[in-house]
Amino acid sequence: MNRIHHRGPDDQSIWSEGDTALGFVRLAINGDLIEGQQPCADGALASAFNGEIYNFKDLAQRYGLGHYCSDTLIILPLFQLLGPEIIHQLDGFYSGVIVNNEAQKVVCLRDHMGKKPLFFGFSEGDLFITSELKALNHIDCFEPLPIGVSEIDLTSGTVTQILDHQAQATTNNLNELLHNAVLKRLPDSEQPLGLFLSGGLDSSLIASIASKYRDDIHYFTLGTEEGSDHQAVQTVIEALNLKKVTFVPLPSKSEIPALIENIVLATESYNPSIVSNGLATWLLARAARQAGIKVVLTGEGADELFGGYHQFSQTDPWRETRRQLIQDMQFTELRRLDMASMAHSIEARCPFLDAKLRSLSDQFEFEQFYRSNQNKVSLRSSFETYLPESILQRRKTSCDVGSGIRGMVVCLKRNGRSEREELRDIWKQHFPFDHSHPYFHQYAAFDRFIDQRGEEHK
Incomplete structure (x- = not known):
């Protein structure tokens, strides 16, 4: 986390459970340092997201999710409602993960252009997901995660793309x-x-x-x-x-x-x-x-x-x-x-x-x-x-x-x-x-x- 401190100099936090850990460095733009803190955890799920969701207030109101001071905090509760279809509702740029440690699965989301980086690989036998490769001392192998929604099986280490983005209905103006x-x-x-x-x-x-x-x-x-x-x-x-x-x-x-x-x-x-x-x-x-x-x-x-x-x-x-x-x-x-x-x-x-x-x-x-x-x-x-x-x-x-x-x-x-x-x-x-x-x-x-x-x- 210290090696990618430049991506989020305002705050950093770690969630861990068993042999799985999730760390996040934050560049605070929306919300204060306490309310907007990540990773987020709810039951068996924990999440962390980098980016900006422009329609988060509209989504919170539409799905009855209450008040959110920070835009990316809406992703976890919205995913619990919509599952992978969430990417058809999010307007913005983002990359991040939702960890289900009980099921030994990680769901990864990336916006339609892949504007925010996200990589998956192995380092000395340990599975990693990171925004920048310089965070690692050693890399056995790695690949960029797919745009859209993908799932990683933590047991086998396999990656499966679940869903890609759809074209947005639009005006011709x-x-x-x-x-x-x-x-x-x-x-x-x-x-x-x-x-x-x-x-x-x-x-x-x-x-x-x-x-x-x-x-x-x-x-x-x-x-x-x-x-x-x-x-x-x-x-x-x-x-x-x-x-x-x-x-x-x-x-x-x-x-x-x-x-x-x-x-x-x-x-x-x-x-x-x-x-x-x-x-x-x-x-x-x-x-x-x-x-x-x-x-x-x-x-x-x-x-x-x-x-x-x-x-x-x-x-x-x-x-x-x-x-x-x-x-x-x-x-x-x-x-x-x-x-x-x-x-x-x-x-x-x-x-x-x-x-x-x-x-x-x-x-x-x-x-x-x-x-x-x-x-x-x-x-x-x-x-x-x-x-x-x-x-x-x-x-x-x-x-x-x-x-x-x-x-x-x-x-x-x-x-x-x-x-x-x-x-x-x-x-x-x-x-x-x-x-x-x-x-x-x-x-x-x-x-x-x-x-x-x-x-x-x-």
């Missing part, structure tokens, strides 16, 4: 859905709120909507005046009349080696893209934490859901590529976002990953993603009055390039060795595990390009 997705992710007014702003279409759209509901948001942007993001951010600041903006400077060259070690440890990865973009996220999260913030909004998910990475023709395998990118997000961009943010105890909320938005985008046809020389067609057309034209039509620029951070990391190429090889050596210093597992290095859709990359996009 993209504008309305994104507004609602942003609004539900705003914390209570007394909770400070940050927003990671790059000047790209996605984060700028979130800023344009969120700023209509709260005028006290603290915006964080990374890079120097020479970076392409800086000018774009200035345009957004002026257009939206944003008041509180922190420009986070790039680190010095002498700081880079230690920072890269921090990112490799935080993300548990030696993939060059996850590390360089993870460094950008890590620096923004550090600045947010220093400003006393726990919750930030980000633009993650728009590229995968709305076709932002590619420019396809109708005969290209665009559906397959989109499906693969979304399926892999839990190991790529969401893994980078969660672990680099949680390294500083920052909860990142992503309106574009709302279940209803995903269901709507899953129904889109080619023309709503791509046209002659444009991608993200539906986003650009649905929100054309929200942002200046230069931002609305801005092409995808990854955060590490737009901020200038990638140019500081690709210098790892030396002595005829690749970035990946250099990063793997750093990784091995921190993790006594088998480095060949795909989780530690793979970014399936882009690895061929990542290994050839330079300081800028090609």
Whole structure:
């Protein structure tokens, strides 16, 4: 628990019974430290959950569960009523476990995107479930737990997926859905709120909507005046009349080696893209934490859901590529976002990953993603009055390039060795595990390009 203290620095607690123990570290956002304490226990069941349930008050009222001060506390009593079907009622992002020690079973729940990590495996013969692998001294074997509901038999150690998420019934109004997705992710007014702003279409759209509901948001942007993001951010600041903006400077060259070690440890990865973009996220999260913030909004998910990475023709395998990118997000961009943010105890909320938005985008046809020389067609057309034209039509620029951070990391190429090889050596210093597992290095859709990359996009 001490090794993942960064995920929950506000409180920690342990439940144990027989040879089963359940520990939880808490980042307190809803409820006080006493009322919101986990693990929870009721009879033969004990539970612990990481994440945010946006509709917990509505669920408590609908099912007559009384008052709940903390959102994730509703999961155990609701599971006792609904069983695995609970995932069709929960609106939010989450991962966690419900232990039935009498039956020697553990039920594991993960949200529809796999936004919060959860792993299962064996360590020196003991079965473990954990949010981050760095919690373990030794790993015999491990796998990410399935999205949806799965069950682990503690006697045999087998995992069975019980239920997957269903598509959410939704309106066809993209504008309305994104507004609602942003609004539900705003914390209570007394909770400070940050927003990671790059000047790209996605984060700028979130800023344009969120700023209509709260005028006290603290915006964080990374890079120097020479970076392409800086000018774009200035345009957004002026257009939206944003008041509180922190420009986070790039680190010095002498700081880079230690920072890269921090990112490799935080993300548990030696993939060059996850590390360089993870460094950008890590620096923004550090600045947010220093400003006393726990919750930030980000633009993650728009590229995968709305076709932002590619420019396809109708005969290209665009559906397959989109499906693969979304399926892999839990190991790529969401893994980078969660672990680099949680390294500083920052909860990142992503309106574009709302279940209803995903269901709507899953129904889109080619023309709503791509046209002659444009991608993200539906986003650009649905929100054309929200942002200046230069931002609305801005092409995808990854955060590490737009901020200038990638140019500081690709210098790892030396002595005829690749970035990946250099990063793997750093990784091995921190993790006594088998480095060949795909989780530690793979970014399936882009690895061929990542290994050839330079300081800028090609």
